[in-house]
Amino acid sequence: MxxxxxxxxxxxxxxxxxxxxxxxxxxxxxxxxxxxxxxxxxxxxxxxxxxxTVHGAAQHHSYARESGIISEILSEERARNHEPINENGWxxxxxxxxxxxxxxxxxxxxxxxxxxxxxxxxxxxxxxxxxxxxxxxxxxxxxxxxxxxxxxxxxxxxxxxxxxxxxxxxxxxxxxxxxxxxxxxxxxxxxxESKAEFNETHAPLEPSTDTMGNSIHIRAKNIGAPAPYSAPEWAVKHEDASFFYEQGRRPSDPNGGYWWIEIGVPWHTIHDNEEIRHQLTRHALGVWDWMKNRDPVMKRICANYALDFVGQVPGKRExxxxxxxxxxxxxxxxxxxxxxxxxxxxxWFLDLHTTGGLLADSSEPAAAEGYRVDSEYAALSYxxxxxxxxxxxxxxxxxxxxxxxxxxxxxxxxxxxxxxxxxxxxxxxxxxxxxxxxxxxxxxxxxxxxxxxxxxxxxxxxxxxxxxNGVFLPNFKNNDAEDLATQATVSASSSAKFHGQSADDPQATAGPLYHPHADPCGPSLEKMHAQHCYLSGALDSIRLQLTAAKDSKLSIRLVRTAGIWDYRQGGSEVIASTTLLIPAGAKQWCEWHCKLTHLIAGSYRIETLAGAETLRWHKVASIQPGHYGQETISPTRLRDLRYGFALQLSPAQCCYQPEQILSGVCRPQSATNCWRSDSVAGLPAWIQLDWDNAQTIKTVEISFAGHLLAEVHTEPPFWRDPQTVKDYTIQFESKDGWHTALQVNDNYQRQRKHLLPQAITTRRLRILVTATNGDPVACVYEIRCYS
Known part of the structure; x- marks a missing residue:
């Protein structure tokens, strides 16, 4: 040795x-x-x-995706990889x-x-x-x-x-x-630990050695022809459909995956890891045998699928x-x-799997109840x-x-x-x-x-x-004394306003829906739904795009919230409310003349009160930064959706002004915290920093839009987020006009740091955006400059 x-x-x-x-x-x-x-x-x-595949906060909260190094890695992987992402095994x-x-x-x-x-x-x-x-x-x-x-x-x-x-x-x-x-x-x-020790909602009454289990994954491949399968004698034989369909282990995807192929107790997740691996292999092959040869639903779907991967390194949870x-x-x-x-x-939700996994009476609680979003368990776990x-x-x-x-x-x-x-x-x-x-x-x-x-x-x-370096801290913002940009004033070639969004708008802003739905008409308003938005100044009217099965009434209200993740129904303050009479009809615009003046600039929500089961609020196929839908999860709380609702605001709201890039926050919170150019003006578009005195600048760091709204699971192969800026130029002004300090092409990362070829001394610095990865407008969250 x-x-x-x-x-x-x-x-x-x-x-x-x-x-x-x-x-x-x-x-x-x-x-x-x-x-x-x-x-x-x-x-x-x-x-x-x-x-x-990587899970995190954005599975449950809009604009909560992890940034920093993990964002660089995942953005690079999606840009390079031909493989689609699914839940597990991919x-x-x-x-x-x-x-x-x-x-x-x-x-x-x-x-x-x-x-x-x-x-x-x-x-x-x-x-x-x-x-x-x-x-x-x-x-x-x-x-x-x-x-x-x-x-x-x-x-x-x-x-x-x-x-x-x-x-x-x-x-x-x-x-x-x-x-x-x-x-x-x-x-x-x-x-x-016992509940008595820390008084935690999810702790058991008595302490125990119980832990969540380990898992291996399987993956199958469609080979385009019948693919017979015979399990070895030592594989577990499953005969009871209720084990899968009534206990939260539904084998719905012929490709495999299945986090619920999990075993822990009675084995020790460290010392007995090899025995757990063997037991998991027995069960995994038994699950595939059930899908291929016994399940009356899946055996037809899986007919041309062959087992392609069986994991042999158990993944541990605890x-x-x-x-x-x-x-x-x-x-x-x-x-x-x-x-x-x-x-x-x-x-991520408070996700404690059922002890024993496959050996337990049911799977992880959320799966066992069919992933209901309005259950008591879901509300406590959000x-x-x-x-x-x-x-x-x-x-x-x-x-x-x-x-x-x-x-x-x-x-x-x-x-x-x-x-x-x-x-x-x-x-x-x-x-x-x-x-x-x-x-x-x-x-x-x-x-x-x-x-x-x-x-x-x-x-x-x-x-x-x-x-x-790109990490998001919910309670802190940039106050770096060395960041020269914080001493500048900001201007831009144009700035977008939020007019609203229609179900007929083209899919331009966010690309395809993050979670396509079979029902394009939108959800029933039997329970509360809401649209998060940013308002400032005056608001004369709000229009909702609705379909009514018959003449109906809809109670709505405008509430002010403490920020993007204020999930309290009613927010921090109800600003105004009304009841609208909606005639029977499809895809109609229904208007509330709210006539509000002197609104404090910030985060708001338009809430539809429960009880209008004959009404549907249309979805939109694009999402503008910070504007998205929500639905009720309990009598007091809402949760985020991965799509928005159709509405129009009059007058249009100024929430994407250039000075937003100096807020110190690189994602929507109590404000949008980003500048967007006007779609009518088109590209190229620029945003500019101006100083009273000349500054010597060697490093320019930019945070663009994109890679924030939802998890990486929503992104297809070779994905480049449409909102990320693709081609741009860093320009500076001297006595004889504007010059190029650096030109960048084919970008798809959210954050870019540029050490300039040589230091520049200037009173004006400009980021000129000539192309994005699909969005018709330029969007920037932050610019930093260092000497």
């Missing part, structure tokens, strides 16, 4: 999306970084070995190669694949005793009451008979199972959770608590968007160990929402950024923890760096 010693600033153990984003962020921040991963490909559960090697490319091109990043960590070296040479395997109550390693530091990790490259000793100042445990934290002696928990400098509870996230050390956001604190990503017992992924410092109930890969990717970028700033400032964990708890200068620097 050959032995090599290497020294780094940061060693990241675990190459899932959390570890990948952490390593890239640290390397970009100037740290000499090592990423060590036990598998041959990066991505963890998202890799081609497990094939789970990730291919093209995604693996995008991750490999992103890591390989970072000059400060060293990558070791096929290399599991086997030992943790402590500074004092201490050997940490391994935890007992207990089966009563939830179980944990008890606190040690003394501080520790990791000196290095021992790892073995399996295919090369190579032993690596990886030493560093900082370490990140992104292994999922908290392997490094456990071997370093960290206190951790596994299983369920194991150890390490105690950090802050312990996140469900209540904090449900309240959307503003942490002083907020470093990212989440918003959560966020919320921020999470840096202290939950810092181990309590080891003074140089960060955490990212499903092993972070969180209760089991809160784990149900923070565990998805969109959220864990942001955790990784936060840790990589924090480590880089710690080194630059000579900080230790104790000083950073104290500063973070108080919202001090160090955490503010981390937050501002994250914002500059």
């Amino acid at each position: 050959k032995r090599i010693e290497e020294s780094y600033d940061l060693v990241v153990a675990g190459g899932g999306l959390a570890g990948v984003c952490a390593a890239i962020a640290a390397a970009r921040g100037g740290l000499k970084t090592c990423l060590v991963h036990e598998r041959p490909v990066l991505g963890g559960v998202a890799s081609s070995e497990m094939r789970v 990730t291919n090697s093209a995604f693996d190669m995008v991750l490999y490319d992103f890591c390989t091109r970072e000059k400060n990043l060293s990558l070791h694949l096929n290399t599991p960590v086997t030992q943790v070296l402590m500074h004092d040479g201490e050997q940490v005793e391994q935890e007992p395997h207990t089966r009563h109550g939830y179980y944990h390693r008890p606190a040690c009451n003394k501080s520790r530091r990791i000196a290095g990790l021992i790892a073995h490259t399996l295919s090369a008979e190579l032993e690596l000793c990886l030493r560093a100042n900082y370490f990140l445990d992104a292994t999922g199972d908290a392997y490094v934290a456990d071997r370093a002696g960290c206190e951790w928990r596994m299983g369920c 194991s150890r959770r390490v105690l950090g400098r802050h312990w996140i509870t469900e209540n904090e996230l449900a309240e959307r608590r503003a942490f002083p050390d907020e470093v990212g956001h989440g918003g 959560i966020g968007p919320y921020g999470f604190p840096l202290r939950s990503l810092m181990a309590k017992d080891v003074d140089n160990l960060f955490l990212a992924g499903r092993c972070i410092s969180t209760s089991r109930a809160a784990l149900g929402t923070v565990r998805v890969m969109g959220t864990t990717s942001i955790m990784g970028q936060a840790v990589g950024t924090a480590a880089a700033i710690m080194k630059k400032r000579g900080l230790d964990f104790a000083s950073l923890e104290k500063d973070a708890a108080q919202g001090g200068a160090h955490i503010q620097s981390i937050q501002q760096t994250l914002l500059r």
